[in-house]
Amino acid sequence: MHSPNGVSIHPDVQALTAATAGRLITKLVDVQSRRGTATVVLTGGTVGIAVLDAVSTAPARSAVDWSRVNFWWGDERFLAADSPDRNATQAAEALLSRLPVDPARVHPVPAADEVSSVEEAALAYARMLANEAAHEELAPGFESNDPRLPRFDVLLLGVGPDAHIASLFPEMAGVRTTGETVVPVSNAPKPPAERVSLTMEAINTAEEVWLTVAGEDKAGAVGLALAGAGLVQVPAAGARGRTKTRWLIDQAAASQLPDRLLDPEGTGAAAAD
Numbered sequence: 001m002h003s004p005n006g007v008s009i010h011p012d013v014q015a016l017t018a019a020t021a022g023r024l025i026t027k028l029v030d031v032q033s034r035r036g037t038a039t040v041v042l043t044g045g046t047v048g049i050a051v052l053d054a055v056s057t058a059p060a061r062s063a064v065d066w067s068r069v070n071f072w073w074g075d076e077r078f079l080a081a082d083s084p085d086r087n088a089t090q091a092a093e094a095l096l097s098r099l100p101v102d103p104a105r106v107h108p109v110p111a112a113d114e115v116s117s118v119e120e121a122a123l124a125y126a127r128m129l130a131n132e133a134a135h136e137e138l139a140p141g142f143e144s145n146d147p148r149l150p151r152f153d154v155l156l157l158g159v160g161p162d163a164h165i166a167s168l169f170p171e172m173a174g175v176r177t178t179g180e181t182v183v184p185v186s187n188a189p190k191p192p193a194e195r196v197s198l199t200m201e202a203i204n205t206a207e208e209v210w211l212t213v214a215g216e217d218k219a220g221a222v223g224l225a226l227a228g229a230g231l232v233q234v235p236a237a238g239a240r241g242r243t244k245t246r247w248l249i250d251q252a253a254a255s256q257l258p259d260r261l262l263d264p265e266g267t268g269a270a271a272a273d
């Protein structure tokens with residue numbers, strides 16, 4: 001399905017995280033008003049966790065019925081459940097422990113002290129997703145896009161300086177995987193080496209994919225992704241929401257954007273979504 005890129009450039013990381021938090025709250029309210037329950041896929045990383053922190057303190061947060069939001073993760077670091085480096089631990093601290101969420105709707109990837117291997121964690125997570133998909137009751141027109149996955153309303157992604165998204169790293173097996181929803185990763189170039197990730201195929205079933213990126217060190221990755229690089233070399237280039245793909249970035253991360261995106265009409269105007 002065609003899903004055009006929207007690029008929003010914010011002056012700095014604080015403005016970016018506040019604006020993304022506001023957008024996410026608005027989106028969840030909108031989905032809940034149409035359907036009752038909303039589903040968000042969280043990311044780890046610096047901006048991803050800062051966005052969650054901004055959501056937890058935003059005055060508008062009380063407009064969301066947090067007990068009817070389902071939470072999944074796009075990737076996880078294969079560590080013990082209480083590790084401060086787990087994406088789920090950081091999300092709990094930044095958001096989930098601060099809001100009245102329903103613990104039954106929070107679905108972290110199995111941790112290293114809960115299963116015996118990263119492969120088992122990936123299989124178990126894929127089963128959790130498939131089980132949710134099988135039991136999901138959605139009104140006509142709101143069905144999941146893939147029978148193996150629940151419907152993802154918004155899927156958040158960070159982008160590494162090497163252009164990785166979730167735990168799909170350039171040139172590695174995970175980014176090339178097809179036919180699976182979840183992959184184990186065993187030699188990630190960014191620690192920890194063992195991780196679990198949604199595949200690109202699974203990411204791209206989401207209705208909306210939002211890539212949040214800040215900092216000069218990510219400018220090359222953002223520039224290449226938006227210039228249309230190949231997804232094996234630049235995984236961020238492959239992430240596409242079915243109805244919308246939003247790039248939410250700060251000025252520093254925008255410094256190597258192709259000119260046509262900075263000034264699409266040739267008028268000197270800033271890019272907008």
Ligand SMILES: O=C1O[C@H](COP(=O)(O)O)[C@@H](O)[C@H](O)[C@H]1O
Pocket residue numbers: 043044045046047048075076077087157158159160161164165166167190
């Ligand atoms: O390790 C990870 O890194 C990416 C990007 O993180 P950042 O700190 O460079 O923003 C993140 O999206 C992913 O969820 C995480 O596991």
